Amino acid sequence: MIFFYTFVISIFSIIFLLFIRKEQFHETLRDYGPTWHMNIKKNTPTFGGFIIITPILIYSLILWTPLSLTFFFCIFSFAILGFIDDYKKIFFLQKNKRGLSIELRVFIQCFIALLFSFYLYNTLQISPYLLGYNLGLGIIFFWALMFVSSVNAVNITDGLDGLAAGLCLITLSSLYFISSHEFFTHNFYFWTIPLIIFLLFNKNPAKIFMGDTGSIPLGAILTFFFIITKKELYLIPFGCVFIIETLSDII
Numbered sequence: 001m002i003f004f005y006t007f008v009i010s011i012f013s014i015i016f017l018l019f020i021r022k023e024q025f026h027e028t029l030r031d032y033g034p035t036w037h038m039n040i041k042k043n044t045p046t047f048g049g050f051i052i053i054t055p056i057l058i059y060s061l062i063l064w065t066p067l068s069l070t071f072f073f074c075i076f077s078f079a080i081l082g083f084i085d086d087y088k089k090i091f092f093l094q095k096n097k098r099g100l101s102i103e104l105r106v107f108i109q110c111f112i113a114l115l116f117s118f119y120l121y122n123t124l125q126i127s128p129y130l131l132g133y134n135l136g137l138g139i140i141f142f143w144a145l146m147f148v149s150s151v152n153a154v155n156i157t158d159g160l161d162g163l164a165a166g167l168c169l170i171t172l173s174s175l176y177f178i179s180s181h182e183f184f185t186h187n188f189y190f191w192t193i194p195l196i197i198f199l200l201f202n203k204n205p206a207k208i209f210m211g212d213t214g215s216i217p218l219g220a221i222l223t224f225f226f227i228i229t230k231k232e233l234y235l236i237p238f239g240c241v242f243i244i245e246t247l248s249d250i251i
Helices: 002-023 035-041 049-063 066-091 102-122 138-157 163-178 188-202 211-228 232-238 240-250
Strands: none
Touching: 002 049, 002 188, 049 066, 049 188, 049 211, 066 102, 066 211, 102 138, 138 163, 138 211, 138 232, 138 240, 163 188, 163 211, 163 232, 188 211, 211 232, 232 240
16 A cells, blocks of 8 residues: 555656646745855746645545544645745746735634634544643644744745755654554554655755645644644654744744
């Protein structure tokens, strides 16, 4: 099953890469930065997040459990947001190189985060305990903060070849060794194989960028798994590079 899954994703990745190269869906580079970087990267295709997110979403549908369906709709919502942002950057290049406004993007992220955090608490009844304390409804806002922070941290980190995807793979692998949650550990290879295959195309020199279509839902995937495994605070040490990248970017 794992072999077949890997084979299908590999074929899909190659076909998808050829398609976006043909359609010239190139990454939008910012005006500032070293000239050599712009010359090398300016014709690199984007939308590579489809290689990662599509098989993960399809597999979560195949599982067809309340938790997997929640996972599907949560990640799909963030993926749509990332796709719209990428689409606007590419097809409305002359009007807006930055995609959606920061205010609108954060507002939508907060809405999605609160919606699914409430669902995890109220319907799926994920434990509201943190460090031995019952936060009650407060856990909803804490989880929502985790979603928004992680989504933007991965998005900001996605700047060098293989960086964001590699760090996400390391973070998920670290969680695997300390978690016993069936949904995550029993399907671990199905969650991470798309990342590994994408890294083959994204390692230096990158043949494709993931774009917001990949980085935004990837941040949501990290948060979702850390929440359901009740290892929320472990996201801080395991994802410390994301935090450092975000802080350095702000500074």
